[in-house]
Amino acid sequence: MTATLPSETEAVIVPRRGGRRVRPPRRPGLLKFGYWWWALPGILMVLAIHYVATTVGGFFAFTNWTGIGEFDFVGFDNFRKILADPTKIAALGNTLFLAFGSVILSNVAGLGIAIGLNRVMKTRYILRTLFFMPVVLSPLATSYIWKFIFQFDGPVNILLRSVGLGELARPWLADPTWAIWTVLIVVVWQNTGFAMVIYMAGLASVPVEIEEAAAIDGANLWQRFWHITLPSIRPAIAIATTLGLVNGLRIFDQIMALTGGGPANATATLATEMYKQAFSLGNFGYGAALAVLLTVIILFFAVVQQRVGRGRNAED
Amino acid sequence: MTQQRRVTRIAGLLVLPVTAALALAGCSSTGSGDASGGGSNSFSLTYATSNNIESPFEALAKKYMTANPDVTITLNPQPNDTYGDTLRTQLQAGNASDVIETEAGSGQTRSVLPLAKAKFLEPLGDAVKAMIPSGSESLVTLDGTVYGAPLGISYAGLIYNEAAASAAGITSFAKTENELLSQCAQATSAGKTLFVLAGATVPNAGITASIIAATRVYAETPDWNQQRLDGKVTFAASPGWKNTLETVKKLYDAGCFQAGAEGAGFDAITNGLTSGTNISFFGPVSNASQLQSAAPEQKFVAQAFPPATSSDKAFGVASPTYSLSINAASPNKDAANKFLAWVAEPEQAGLFAEVSGLLPTTGLSTMDLSTTIYAAVADQIKNGDFTPLANSDWPNASVYDALATGVQGLLTGQSTVESVLASMDTAWDQ
Numbered sequence: 001m002t003a004t005l006p007s008e009t010e011a012v013i014v015p016r017r018g019g020r021r022v023r024p025p026r027r028p029g030l031l032k033f034g035y036w037w038w039a040l041p042g043i044l045m046v047l048a049i050h051y052v053a054t055t056v057g058g059f060f061a062f063t064n065w066t067g068i069g070e071f072d073f074v075g076f077d078n079f080r081k082i083l084a085d086p087t088k089i090a091a092l093g094n095t096l097f098l099a100f101g102s103v104i105l106s107n108v109a110g111l112g113i114a115i116g117l118n119r120v121m122k123t124r125y126i127l128r129t130l131f132f133m134p135v136v137l138s139p140l141a142t143s144y145i146w147k148f149i150f151q152f153d154g155p156v157n158i159l160l161r162s163v164g165l166g167e168l169a170r171p172w173l174a175d176p177t178w179a180i181w182t183v184l185i186v187v188v189w190q191n192t193g194f195a196m197v198i199y200m201a202g203l204a205s206v207p208v209e210i211e212e213a214a215a216i217d218g219a220n221l222w223q224r225f226w227h228i229t230l231p232s233i234r235p236a237i238a239i240a241t242t243l244g245l246v247n248g249l250r251i252f253d254q255i256m257a258l259t260g261g262g263p264a265n266a267t268a269t270l271a272t273e274m275y276k277q278a279f280s281l282g283n284f285g286y287g288a289a290l291a292v293l294l295t296v297i298i299l300f301f302a303v304v305q306q307r308v309g310r311g312r313n314a315e316d
Numbered sequence: 317m318t319q320q321r322r323v324t325r326i327a328g329l330l331v332l333p334v335t336a337a338l339a340l341a342g343c344s345s346t347g348s349g350d351a352s353g354g355g356s357n358s359f360s361l362t363y364a365t366s367n368n369i370e371s372p373f374e375a376l377a378k379k380y381m382t383a384n385p386d387v388t389i390t391l392n393p394q395p396n397d398t399y400g401d402t403l404r405t406q407l408q409a410g411n412a413s414d415v416i417e418t419e420a421g422s423g424q425t426r427s428v429l430p431l432a433k434a435k436f437l438e439p440l441g442d443a444v445k446a447m448i449p450s451g452s453e454s455l456v457t458l459d460g461t462v463y464g465a466p467l468g469i470s471y472a473g474l475i476y477n478e479a480a481a482s483a484a485g486i487t488s489f490a491k492t493e494n495e496l497l498s499q500c501a502q503a504t505s506a507g508k509t510l511f512v513l514a515g516a517t518v519p520n521a522g523i524t525a526s527i528i529a530a531t532r533v534y535a536e537t538p539d540w541n542q543q544r545l546d547g548k549v550t551f552a553a554s555p556g557w558k559n560t561l562e563t564v565k566k567l568y569d570a571g572c573f574q575a576g577a578e579g580a581g582f583d584a585i586t587n588g589l590t591s592g593t594n595i596s597f598f599g600p601v602s603n604a605s606q607l608q609s610a611a612p613e614q615k616f617v618a619q620a621f622p623p624a625t626s627s628d629k630a631f632g633v634a635s636p637t638y639s640l641s642i643n644a645a646s647p648n649k650d651a652a653n654k655f656l657a658w659v660a661e662p663e664q665a666g667l668f669a670e671v672s673g674l675l676p677t678t679g680l681s682t683m684d685l686s687t688t689i690y691a692a693v694a695d696q697i698k699n700g701d702f703t704p705l706a707n708s709d710w711p712n713a714s715v716y717d718a719l720a721t722g723v724q725g726l727l728t729g730q731s732t733v734e735s736v737l738a739s740m741d742t743a744w745d746q
Contacts, residue, residue, distance in 0.1 A: 067404055069434035081746075152576025174516060174579025176730045262516055263578055264725030279401040281713045282425055283746075 009033065058295075061288035067278065071285065078289035087265050088273065088290070095269040095294070098184060099248035099301075105188045107240055110195025115229070117196075118203045128200070132193035139190060143257035146186045147173065150258070174263045183267055186254050191247070195240045202236025203229070238309035245305060249298045270294040357384070359648040359655065360413035362392040362406075364399035364426075366519075367586045369606040372672030373417065379667065380655060387651065396582070397517050400425025400713070407436040407643065414646040415655060418464050420455035420636045421708030423716060428456050428464035428641060437463040438642040438649060443657040449677040452636050455708060465656050466636035468674025470600045472527055472705060473632050473693060474511075475607065476619040480592040484508050489619050489692070492626050493563070500572035503595055511567065512585050512594035515578040515724050520585070522720035524598040526706040527633055529560040531623040534703040535631035541709050544744070551737040551744070559624070561726060561733040568727050578727035590614065600637070604689050605673035617689045620696060632696045635704030636677060638668075714743035 013033075061078055065071035082088045113131055117124055134142065149155050150172040157169035172182045206229055214224050230237075252271040255261060261268040261276060268276075270290055278287025363373040377389040392413050394402050399417075403426055406412035418437075422429040431437050444465035448456060456464035476489060484506035490496035496510075503510040514520035533540050533556030540556070543549045551557050567573060574584065574594055588594035590611035596619065604616035620632050640659065642652045658664060669676045673689065675697070685694040696702055707716040722736030731739075 066430070066434075068408060068431065068436060152579065171576040171579035174576065174724075174728060176728050259579075260516060262721070262724055263728045264721050264730045266728075266730060276717075279405065280398070280425065281717055282404070282430070283712075283714070 054295075057288055058292050059288075060285050061292045063285045063288075065284045065288075066282045067284035068282075074285065078286050079293070081286065082289060082293060087268070088270075090265070091268045091270055091273045092293075092297075094180060094267060095249060095271070095297075097180065098187065098251050098269060099245055101184050102187045102191060102248040102251070103241055103244040105184070106191040106244060107195045107237070109188065109192045110197075110240070111199045113192065113196045114199035114203055115225075118200065128196075131196055134190045135193040135197075137190070139253040140257050142190065143186060143254045146254075147258050150182055173259050176263055176266045179259050179263060179267045183251075183255055183258055186258065187248070187251055190254070191244065195244065198236050198240045198243075199233065202233035206232040235309075238305070242302065242305045242309070245301050246298055249294065249301065270297075356648070357386055357651045357654070358388040358390070359415060359646070359651040360390040360392055361415045361417075362394060362403070362413035363417035364396040365393040366396040366582045366603075367606070367610075369586075369610045371606070372602070372668055372674075375671045376659065376668055380658060383658075387655075389655075397519060404431075407431065407645075410645055412436075412643045412645070414643055414648045414652045416641050416643055418639050418641045420452065420464055420466055420639050421704070423705075423707035423710040423713065425713050427708075428639060429458055431641070432458045432461075432463040436644055438644045438646065438652075439463060440465055440642065440656060441653055443660045447660050447677055449636055449680075452704075455636060455704075456639060464639035464641045465660065466639045466677055467659070468602070468636070468638065468669040468672065469634050469677055469680065470602055470637040470674050471618060471632060471634040471690065471693065471697065471702070472523055472600050473598070474527075474596045474619040474621055475589070475599055475601055475604045476596040476617050476692075477589055477592060477594075478615040478617055480508060480595045480614065483592065484595065486595070490622050491630075492622050493566075493624050496622055497566070497570050497572070500567070500570050504571050508593055508595055509574045510572045510595050511574075512580070512588040512597045513573045513577040514580050514582050514585050515573075515727055516581055518717060518720040520582070520597075520599065521723040522707070522716050523600075523705075525560060525564060525719050525723050527598050527621050528563050529557065529706055530631045530633045530703050531621055531628065532556045532559040532563065534706070535623065535629045535701075538703055541706070545709070545711070551740040552734065554737070557737055557740075558733055561722070561736055563624075564723055565726050565733070573727075578724055586610075589616070600674075601689065602673035605671070617691065618693050620693050629701065630696060632693055632702040633705055634675070634697065634702040635708055637705065638672075638674070711744060712746070714746060715740050718743040 060071070062073060062075055063071040064074050064077075117128055117131075121127075151157075152169075152171045156172065160166060160169045170178065173179050211224055211228050214228055219227070250271055251269065252275070255267055255269060255272050256275070259267045261272040271294060274287045274290040274294065276287075277283045277290060361373065361377055363371060365371050371393065374391060374393075377391055381387055381389055390413075403412065403416060403418075417426070418428045418431065419426045421427050428437065439461045440463060444462060447465050447467070448462070449466065449469060452466065453462075456462055456466060474489075481487075481489070484503045486499050486502060490499050500510045513524060533554065536556065537543070540549065540554075544551075568577065574580065574588060577584075585594075585597050585599075586607070589597060589607055592611075592614055598621070601618040604618065608614070608616050620630050623630050640656060642649060642656070646652060659668070668674060675690070676683075681698055681700065683698075685691060685697060690697060707719075710716060718736070718739045722731050722739060725731030726733065726736060
């Protein structure tokens with residue numbers, strides 16, 4: 001053991017014998033090749049860009065700044081205004097609807113596709129790529145294409161009219177009831193591939209022997225899924241739903257491109273309202289208050305998610 | 317092994333200098349862009365566009381560059397519906413263009429007065445004072461200093477396609493509401509619609525309501541805005557504003573707007589007007605010259621929205637709107653000032669107006685408009701029967717937003733006239 005050749009790393013850091021330099025002391029673990037303060041620039045950037053910037057933005061939530069010029073400190077007035085405004089409460093409702101709707105639908109669809117692709121098939125890799133492609137496309141660019149598809153003279157209505165369902169044709173994105181479902185469809189279309197990929201990874205770790213044993217014992221497809229597959233992929237479910245929920249609460253691009261928050265605020269969410277108030281209407285303080293509220297909600301759900309996930313794992 | 321070690325060592329040594337070089341290249345290119353883009357007489361110009369047709373700002377810039385070959389103007393067009401937000405963000409961040417298109421007054425995010433109050437605009441020289449139409453000084457002046465150079469008076473009304481109208485059998489445009497509704501039916505039976513509306517956009521929905529409000533509110537009470545500022549009236553209690561919104565709903569129910577109007581964007585207007593499928597739309601009549609160049613076979617003229625009955629006065633909307641301002645943080649103020657001084661010269665006084673279809677800022681009461689696109693509204697203009705855009709002295713941008721959103725809500729059935737007026741009052745008082 002002691003007669004091994006010097007490793008590459010030792011050859012770099014250990015000075016040649018005969019030098020007068022003192023050998024640098026060995027540090028444990030990963031710090032063997034560096035100093036802790038090499039990370040300082042990165043840490044400072046994260047602190048500045050993430051935390052300081054966010055805190056300054058959050059500070060404006062307690063002012064009446066218009067985005068330009070001077071401002072006064074107004075305490076919790078902005079938050080009181082939010083809670084007293086029915087359109088903002090409706091926006092909160094839309095935020096939660098889109099978040100939970102997109103998580104549930106994209107996860108169910110993603111899991112279904114993952115299970116379907118989790119067997120040896122000739123077209124398996126092509127199908128996997130096709131289902132994942134929407135995830136890597138720009139949400140804004142695809143939303144403009146969807147906008148064209150759903151517009152009054154667009155392909156969806158043309159198709160409906162051509163099969164005789166003309167009375168179902170409507171301006172989908174300007175319909176007070178259907179606009180938000182249309183946005184949900186676009187969001188689910190984009191995110192299903194992401195859930196599918198997570199579940200495919202999770203399904204790869206399901207023990208095949210147990211499933212085969214259960215099949216021999218007479219368990220049907222659904223029983224095998226519910227009692228064997230689902231418990232084994234619990235970590236994947238936890239990851240997929242956490243990510244899906246946090247992203248779902250922040251949906252912005254698709255709504256702005258498709259409906260701009262309309263018709264008449266029917267698809268407005270906290271994120272779009274925050275943009276509109278802060279930048280379009282020059283109520284930066286009010287918009288910042290909306291942003292703080294959204295952040296608190298996201299934090300709340302993320303913590304709840306973690307607790308539930310950890311609780312389940314502890315059971316196992 | 318040794319080769320690998322050498323490669324990693326060389327790579328490690330090169331990383332720092334290469335990163336530094338890239339950073340410096342990035343810094344220097346943004347720095348030199350201002351200074352050396354064609355000499356110290358160059359500057360950048362930003363303006364709003366609603367379509368891809370050549371903008372009058374572009375035409376003005378090209379004329380200036382032809383007259384001054386040593387000057388390069390970098391054009392930065394921005395989409396119209398988010399122009400105000402983008403402009404404010406750029407001014408706040410310090411990367412706005414040198415010369416910027418602004419709007420006279422205070423009611424929009426791109427308006428001169430709020431930007432001047434926040435010290436983003438440079439005081440303009442005396443050369444531009446000649447461009448300000450008399451009576452409109454307060455729209456571009458703050459504390460005695462001028463911050464915006466009005467480019468022309470924008471008449472807002474109906475941009476009316478005469479070719480499409482005669483194809484639908486309409487020979488002379490309606491003068492009362494009843495005539496208007498029957499002409500809507502006539503247009504529909506010819507497979508066209510009388511109006512096209514971009515209901516999903518704030519600018520178009522808002523200006524539609526404003527133009528109708530000119531006949532229903534401001535014709536009788538020209539100082540309605542001042543009364544509202546003094547707290548003497550409210551939107552909810554105003555029969556004129558109620559009538560305005562009810563008229564919008566009436567037009568929609570009578571099929572005057574295109575199908576799907578509540579969700580349409582600006583493209584519906586451009587496509588509909590240039591193809592002749594729709595006969596007219598509400599907007600600044602200066603757009604007519606752009607549309608005309610894109611569709612030479614059609615004929616676009618100005619028309620006034622008719623009053624309710626023949627005993628009511630026909631009233632239009634005209635105010636100095638598009639103006640040019642200089643960014644207070646601009647490094648090319650001399651070049652920008654020279655440009656504005658050139659624009660203010662008598663030869664150029666009518667240039668923007670001609671190219672853009674705006675009316676010149678001075679001499680309106682004596683102008684002969686009978687051979688221009690303003691022929692049908694020449695009397696209104698001559699007699700001064702017009703009001704500035706309704707929101708030019710509203711206290712904040714939320715009121716206009718409430719109006720435009722409310723118009724869309726009326727069309728989809730989500731809002732009632734009362735709820736829209738109440739929301740406008742709430743927005744006013746915030």
